[in-house]
Amino acid sequence: QQPVQSPQAVILREGEDAVINCSSSKALYSVHWYRQKHGEAPVFLMILLKGGEQKGHEKISASFNEKKQQSSLYLTASQLSYSGTYFCGTFTSGTYKYIFGTGTRLKVLA
Amino acid sequence: DAGVIQSPRHEVTEMGQEVTLRCKPISGHDYLFWYRQTMMRGLELLIYFNNNVPIDDSGMPEDRFSAKMPNASFSTLKIQPSEPRDSAVYFCASSSQLAGIYNEQFFGPGTRLTVL
Numbered sequence: 001q002q003p004v005q006s007p008q009a010v011i012l013r014e015g016e017d018a019v020i021n022c023s024s025s026k027a028l029y030s031v032h033w034y035r036q037k038h039g040e041a042p043v044f045l046m047i048l049l050k051g052g053e054q055k056g057h058e059k060i061s062a063s064f065n066e067k068k069q070q071s072s073l074y075l076t077a078s079q080l081s082y083s084g085t086y087f088c089g090t091f092t093s094g095t096y097k098y099i100f101g102t103g104t105r106l107k108v109l110a
Numbered sequence: 111d112a113g114v115i116q117s118p119r120h121e122v123t124e125m126g127q128e129v130t131l132r133c134k135p136i137s138g139h140d141y142l143f144w145y146r147q148t149m150m151r152g153l154e155l156l157i158y159f160n161n162n163v164p165i166d167d168s169g170m171p172e173d174r175f176s177a178k179m180p181n182a183s184f185s186t187l188k189i190q191p192s193e194p195r196d197s198a199v200y201f202c203a204s205s206s207q208l209a210g211i212y213n214e215q216f217f218g219p220g221t222r223l224t225v226l
């Protein structure tokens with residue numbers, strides 16, 4: 001089953017904050033977050049692992065609650081460049097199946 | 111490094127024709143993934159390889175789809191015969207495993223397939 005992301009879509013003004021959630025019905029080994037701009041390929045943002053380790057390349061933070069099988073992506077002081085569709089990618093524990101979430105469309109307005 | 115390379119970037123074909131999509135992963139990456147993206151179904155993992163060996167092909171929709179990875183620098187996804195419902199953007203991605211942890215996936219630019 002595909003992880004469910006919420007909200008499905010969000011509109012922000014520059015400088016506002018947003019939280020995107022990813023919820024899985026299966027136990028997770030790790031969570032990846034990607035951003036995809038229209039007409040382009042997904043680009044890696046962050047990886048979260050069991051035990052709390054995080055690796056990312058941008059000033060975006062995230063959390064991973066293993067017990068709740070959930071991850072959240074925190075976008076603070078949003079910029080126009082943050083616009084796009086955000087996907088979580090999840091590795092399920094045991095089977096190591098990789099499944100992308102349903103996606104969240106984010107639009108930042110000037 | 112040039113990144114993941116896919117060809118062609120666009121393909122328009124008629125129903126019933128064979129379609130072959132190509133991918134060159136980043137050198138040194140030992141995982142290769144094929145995805146399909148549509149508005150209705152989102153991003154779907156079709157198949158992935160580790161060291162040229164298919165590991166999980168449970169996402170391949172039906173027997174009309176096949177994928178091969180004859181060596182570490184090349185993979186193909188073939189659809190035969192193609193159908194209009196196969197129209198989608200097909201992405202190839204590669205990654206490496208470091209210390210047992212799956213690293214980020216680097217995506218190619220995608221192939222936009224239209225089946226008439």
